[in-house]
Amino acid sequence: MARAELMDFDAALELFEPVIGLEVHVELNTKTKMFSAAPNPANAEFHVADPNTLVTPVCLGLPGSLPVVNGQAVRYSISLGLALGCEIAPSSRFARKNYFYPDLAKNYQISQYDEPIAFDGSVEVELENGRSFTVPIERAHMEEDAGKLTHVGGSTGRIQGAEYSLVDYNRAGVPLVEIVTRPIIGAEADAPALARAYVATIRDIVRSLGISEARMERGNLRCDANVSLRPRGQEKLGTRTETKNVNSMRSVERAVRYEIQRQAAILAKGGSIIQETRHWHEDTGTTSAGRPKSDADDYRYFPEPDLLPVVPTRELIEELRASLPEPPAARRRRLKDEWGFTDLEFKDVVNGGLLAEVTETIAAGASPAAARKWWTGELTRVANAEGRDAAELATPAQVAELAALIESGVLTDRLARQVLEGVAAGEGSPQQIVEARGLSVVSDDGALISAIDDALASQPDVLAKIRDGKVQAAGAVIGAVMKAMHGKADAARVRELVLERAQG
Amino acid sequence: MSEHLIRLTAAELGARIAAGDVSSVEATRAHLDRIAAVDGAVHAFLHVEGERAIETAADLDRRRAAGEAFGPLAGVPIAIKDVLVTKGMPSTSGSRILEGWIPPYDATPVQRVRDAGLVPLGKTNMDEFAMGSSTEHSAYGPTHNPWDLERIPGGSGGGSAASVAAFEAPIALGSDTGGSIRQPAHVTGTVGVKPTYGGVSRYGSIALASSLDQVGPVSRTVLDSALLHDIIGGYDPLDSTSIPEPWPSMAEAVRRADVSGLRIGVVKELDSDGFQAGVRSRFHEALALLERNGAEIVEVSAPHFEYAVAAYYLIMPAEASSNLAKFDSVRFGLRVTPDGGGTVEQVMAATREAGFGPEVKRRIILGTYALSAGYYDAYYGSAQKVRTLVQRDFDAAFTTVDVLATPTAPTTAFKLGEKLDDPLAMYLNDVATIPANLAGVPGISLPAGLAPEDGLPVGIQFLAPAREDARLYNVGGALEQLLLAEWGGPLLDRAPDLSRHELFATEEGAL
Numbered sequence A: 001m002a003r004a005e006l007m008d009f010d011a012a013l014e015l016f017e018p019v020i021g022l023e024v025h026v027e028l029n030t031k032t033k034m035f036s037a038a039p040n041p042a043n044a045e046f047h048v049a050d051p052n053t054l055v056t057p058v059c060l061g062l063p064g065s066l067p068v069v070n071g072q073a074v075r076y077s078i079s080l081g082l083a084l085g086c087e088i089a090p091s092s093r094f095a096r097k098n099y100f101y102p103d104l105a106k107n108y109q110i111s112q113y114d115e116p117i118a119f120d121g122s123v124e125v126e127l128e129n130g131r132s133f134t135v136p137i138e139r140a141h142m143e144e145d146a147g148k149l150t151h152v153g154g155s156t157g158r159i160q161g162a163e164y165s166l167v168d169y170n171r172a173g174v175p176l177v178e179i180v181t182r183p184i185i186g187a188e189a190d191a192p193a194l195a196r197a198y199v200a201t202i203r204d205i206v207r208s209l210g211i212s213e214a215r216m217e218r219g220n221l222r223c224d225a226n227v228s229l230r231p232r233g234q235e236k237l238g239t240r241t242e243t244k245n246v247n248s249m250r251s252v253e254r255a256v257r258y259e260i261q262r263q264a265a266i267l268a269k270g271g272s273i274i275q276e277t278r279h280w281h282e283d284t285g286t287t288s289a290g291r292p293k294s295d296a297d298d299y300r301y302f303p304e305p306d307l308l309p310v311v312p313t314r315e316l317i318e319e320l321r322a323s324l325p326e327p328p329a330a331r332r333r334r335l336k337d338e339w340g341f342t343d344l345e346f347k348d349v350v351n352g353g354l355l356a357e358v359t360e361t362i363a364a365g366a367s368p369a370a371a372r373k374w375w376t377g378e379l380t381r382v383a384n385a386e387g388r389d390a391a392e393l394a395t396p397a398q399v400a401e402l403a404a405l406i407e408s409g410v411l412t413d414r415l416a417r418q419v420l421e422g423v424a425a426g427e428g429s430p431q432q433i434v435e436a437r438g439l440s441v442v443s444d445d446g447a448l449i450s451a452i453d454d455a456l457a458s459q460p461d462v463l464a465k466i467r468d469g470k471v472q473a474a475g476a477v478i479g480a481v482m483k484a485m486h487g488k489a490d491a492a493r494v495r496e497l498v499l500e501r502a503q504g
Numbered sequence B: 001m002s003e004h005l006i007r008l009t010a011a012e013l014g015a016r017i018a019a020g021d022v023s024s025v026e027a028t029r030a031h032l033d034r035i036a037a038v039d040g041a042v043h044a045f046l047h048v049e050g051e052r053a054i055e056t057a058a059d060l061d062r063r064r065a066a067g068e069a070f071g072p073l074a075g076v077p078i079a080i081k082d083v084l085v086t087k088g089m090p091s092t093s094g095s096r097i098l099e100g101w102i103p104p105y106d107a108t109p110v111q112r113v114r115d116a117g118l119v120p121l122g123k124t125n126m127d128e129f130a131m132g133s134s135t136e137h138s139a140y141g142p143t144h145n146p147w148d149l150e151r152i153p154g155g156s157g158g159g160s161a162a163s164v165a166a167f168e169a170p171i172a173l174g175s176d177t178g179g180s181i182r183q184p185a186h187v188t189g190t191v192g193v194k195p196t197y198g199g200v201s202r203y204g205s206i207a208l209a210s211s212l213d214q215v216g217p218v219s220r221t222v223l224d225s226a227l228l229h230d231i232i233g234g235y236d237p238l239d240s241t242s243i244p245e246p247w248p249s250m251a252e253a254v255r256r257a258d259v260s261g262l263r264i265g266v267v268k269e270l271d272s273d274g275f276q277a278g279v280r281s282r283f284h285e286a287l288a289l290l291e292r293n294g295a296e297i298v299e300v301s302a303p304h305f306e307y308a309v310a311a312y313y314l315i316m317p318a319e320a321s322s323n324l325a326k327f328d329s330v331r332f333g334l335r336v337t338p339d340g341g342g343t344v345e346q347v348m349a350a351t352r353e354a355g356f357g358p359e360v361k362r363r364i365i366l367g368t369y370a371l372s373a374g375y376y377d378a379y380y381g382s383a384q385k386v387r388t389l390v391q392r393d394f395d396a397a398f399t400t401v402d403v404l405a406t407p408t409a410p411t412t413a414f415k416l417g418e419k420l421d422d423p424l425a426m427y428l429n430d431v432a433t434i435p436a437n438l439a440g441v442p443g444i445s446l447p448a449g450l451a452p453e454d455g456l457p458v459g460i461q462f463l464a465p466a467r468e469d470a471r472l473y474n475v476g477g478a479l480e481q482l483l484l485a486e487w488g489g490p491l492l493d494r495a496p497d498l499s500r501h502e503l504f505a506t507e508e509g510a511l
Helices: A009-015 A071-083 A188-209 A249-268 A314-322 A328-339 A343-351 A355-363 A368-386 A396-407 A413-424 A430-437 A445-458 A460-467 A471-484 A491-503 B002-006 B010-019 B024-042 B050-065 B108-115 B158-165 B182-188 B222-232 B250-255 B277-292 B305-326 B344-355 B358-371 B377-397 B423-430 B434-439 B469-487 B498-509
Strands: A016-027 A095-098 A108-111 A118-126 A132-144 A148-152 A164-168 A175-181 A221-231 A241-246 A276-281 A286-292 B045-048 B077-081 B119-124 B171-175 B191-194 B215-219 B263-267 B296-300 B403-407 B443-450 B457-463
Touching (some): A071 A118, A071 A132, A095 B305, A188 A249, A188 A328, A188 A355, A241 A249, A249 A286, A343 A368, A355 A396, A396 A413, A445 A471, A445 A491, A460 A471, A460 A491, B010 B024, B024 B077, B045 B158, B050 B119, B077 B158, B119 B158, B171 B222, B191 B469, B222 B250, B222 B443, B277 B443, B277 B457, B277 B469, B305 B377, B457 B469
Parallel strands (some): A241 A276, B077 B119, B263 B403
Antiparallel strands (some): A016 A175, A132 A175, A276 A286, B171 B215
16 A cells, blocks of 8 residues: 555544554574574574575475474573563473475474463563553464575565575574564554564563574564554454564564554545455565465464473473563663663663663673763664664674774774764674774874974964964864864864974 | 305394304395395385495495404394485385485484494385385385285385395384384284384384384394394484383393293284184184293273274374475475476475375375364364373273283285275274374284185284383294294295296296
8 A cells, every 4th residue: 555545643543443463583592493403593603604504304304304302492482481471381382383385394384382382471561652561472482483585586576476486494493482462452552662662672581581682684583563453442353464574673663553554544444454464565664465364274283293292390490480680670770770871861772772782782891871872872873864773783792892992092983983884884893994994093193293283384373373372273273183184083182282382 | 055044034144144154245145136036026125225235244244354343133134114214325215206315314223223233235115105004005016925926015014024024135124103014024924013102213214194103123033123123222312202211122032031921911802703714713823822831811802992093094194294295396306397387386286296196195185184174173183082092991901911912914915906996995904003003002913824714924913011012022032932833943934935936027027
C-alpha cells in the first residue's frame, strides 16, 4: 500500500485498538551448533567463514546422521528463560516441524512444540515517555536455524522468479531461542514504541547474560511483529498479520506503525485483513504480502525420536538462577548512580537502546561521560541520518579506543568525528584509521611554531596589538594557524605558542 | 582350501588367522571367489569391494606380523547391509534415489568393525529403505534364497542373511525395524539378533523409523553373532538414544550357556493356527528339547500383541515420512529436472517420483496422513498408546519368566512374487517380530530345523527384557548346541549346492 493510502496514525487509533505480539529469535553464541559439533557462526570467533565450511554430516542432513543436543545451548536457554521470569520445564521435548524448503537440510526443523523449555514469564519495559509496561511472555523454546539462500537472477531477490539459488548451510543448525509474547493489549498509541523498547530490552538481557552477540544487522536477533486491530468496544481480537525481516530496532517501530495504519485503512473501508506473513522493506518503509498463513498450517509436528527429553536437574536450574545478572530495572538504577548521569542523560542512553553499548564501552576503558557522549551524540546522529541503528556503526571496543585517543591528545573531537566516519565505513579500528588517513593532531611544536611565525609575519598589525596587551587579537593568528594545519592541531597549545612567540 | 575356508564360522576363521594358519588375504580372497561364483544367482550384494578388501586384509596381515594385537574377529571378512553408510563406498539403502552417492563418513558400527580389524567385502541388498519382508522391494532387483532360488530370502535384510547362508561371507551387519534381521534369519536357516534399542549406535544407519531401528549381527552361529555384537555394541556419544551403561560380554554368555532353571514363556497369542504347521512343530520340538535339558516352559499371555502390527504400520510410516523428506535432490543423490527446467518444488517432486519405489511412496503417504492435523490423535496418538500397552505386556510377562519364545515368522520362505501385490499379507510376516521393536526389547532368531512339508528352514525367536541381551545368547547358544547334536551338524550343511545354480545362471545370462 502506498504511504498516501495509509490512514493517519492518530485517526487509526481513534477507531481501532492495536494488539501486538512479538516473536524474537535469539542466536546463541555457543562454540558449536545446536545439534552438531560444527563451529557456530553466531559465535564471534567463527563469524567470518566461507560458505559451507562450518558444516558436518548433521548440518547437511546427510543420510544416517543424527542430532545430539548441545548442553551449553540448553544452559543458555534456561538462563534466558529465568531472566524472562519464566518457569523452567522439569522435562521438555524436541519436536519435528515438517516442511520442504531448500535451506532446511532435513526438510524438517528440530524445534520445540507442546513442551517448551521455558514458559509463563514477563518482562518490564520502559518507554521513552517514561511509561512502563509489563510484557507477558508465553514461552521461550529452543530450535535450530536454517541455512541461507541467495537467489540469483530474477528481479525480486526472492526464490520465485530466480534463475537459480545458492545455499549456504553454515547457518543451518545455529542454536536459536524463540521468545514468544502473549498478545500485548493496552499499549494504544505507544504500541510501535513498545515493540521497539521490548526488542531493546531483550537485547540488553541477552547481552548481559553473554549468551548472544545480539547484533540485529547480523541476524543474531530477529523480530517478527504480529499486529492486529479491533474496533473500539469489540472483545474479539482482530485478524493478525506477521511482519518478518525486521532487522533493526528502528524498523520494528516503523513496521508496527505502518501495519496499524495499513490495516486501519483497509478496515475503515469495510475490507478485511488477510491472515498472512508480510515482508518489511527497509528502503520504502512498507510491507508487502508474503505467503498466506493460517492457524491450520500443517507442519505435522511429532516428538523428535532421535532425541531424549531435556530434563535439567533442580540443582542446575538453581545454580543458573543464582548466577543471573541483576534484573534490568535494578541494573539501570545502579548504573545511573555509578556513572553519575543526570536523569536526562541516562534517559538518552536508555531510550536510544544504547545501554549495552555504553556499558561495554565503559568496561573497555572509556569514561562514562565519553561513552555517553559518542553513543548518544555523533553515532546516533549518523545512524538517524542513514536510517540504521547506532550499534551497527561501531563496536564498544572501537568507541573506547576512540575515547582513549582523544584522552591522550592524539585526536580532537573534530578529528574523532572523521575517524568515526571511517569506522562506520568499515575501514578498521580507530588507530588504523588515524594512521591510514593521517588524522592525528600535530603535536610537534616545531611545525606549529613555523606556522605561527609565518602568520605573525604576514599580520604585523596583529602582532603589535598582542604586544600592546590586547591578547584577544591572537584569535586571528590562531585561526590562520589552524587553517594551515588543516585542523590537525590542538587550539589551546597553538594559543600558548602564539602568545609566547609574540612576546619573543 | 578355498571351499574349506568359506565354511568356517567367523570365530573359527578368526582363530585360524590369529594362529597364523591362514592369512586374512587368503580368507578374503576365498570369499570374493565364492561371491564371484554364486552371487550371480543369489544377488546378495549390491556392491563388492574386491580390491579394497584385499588391501585392507593385506594391511591387517602386515600389522599383525609387526606384532599388533587384535580381537577375535580380526582379519575376518564381513558383509554390510546397504542401510549403513560406508566412507568411500556406495550406500544406497536399496533405493534409486541414492544411486551414485558416496558417503563422506562411516556409520559407527562400520567404524567399530573396521577398528576391530574385520574386512568389509561390500554392501548387501535390501528392500528399499528397509521397507519390506522379502527384498523384492529393492530398486536393484531381488535377492534369492540360497535354499531355493525361486524363494524370498526374507527382508528387509535378505542380502545380509543370504550372503551368510550362501557362504559368501561368514558374518554380516543388518538392521531391524520390525524384523528385518530376524525374519531373514528364519527363512535362510541363519542367526540374527536385534539388540536392545540403544544397545548399538544408529549413527550412520539410514533411518527408516528412528524409534524402532536397531543395527545388529547376522551370522551362521550364535557365538559369531555374540562376537560381532560385542564389537558393534556399547555407548556412542553421536547417538542420543545410545545407552551409556557398560554391557556384559555376549560371547561369554554363549560360552557359558546353560538353560537349567531358565523360565521360558511361550506367548499364547503367537502360537496359533495362523502359523504354518511345520513352523509350529519345529518350535514345539525345540521347546521340548530345552525342557528336557532343565528349562521350565510356561504359557504367558500378551493380549495387546494382536494390535502391534496395526500400531507399527502407523508409527513406522509416520517417522519414515519425515526421515525420508531429506531425499530432495538438493544436497546428494539423484536429481531429476523436468523437461524445460522447473521450480525447486518441481525438481524435488520429479526426483522423488522417479527415485522412490511404490512401497516407499505408499508408506510416505500413509505416514504423512497419520501425522496430519485432525488425524494425529486418531492415528499416531492411538498407535503410541498401543505401543505403551505392548510394552506393559512385556513388563508383565517378564515378571514371571526370564525369556519369551515364539516362532520367528508365520511361514517358511514363500515364492518370489507371491505376496508382492498384497501389502497386507506381506506386512503380516512380521507379526511375531514387531512387538520387540515397539517395546525396545532384544530378540534373537536361530534355526530350529526344516519344516517337514516343504523342507525349508524354520527359526525360533527368543525375546528378553531390555538390556538383558545376554539372556538371548545364553538360551540361543544352549539350544544351538542341543540341536547340532541332534542333527549331527549345521543345518546349512543340508542346503543345496549353489554351484549347480551357477550353471543355470551361466546358461541364462552368458554372452
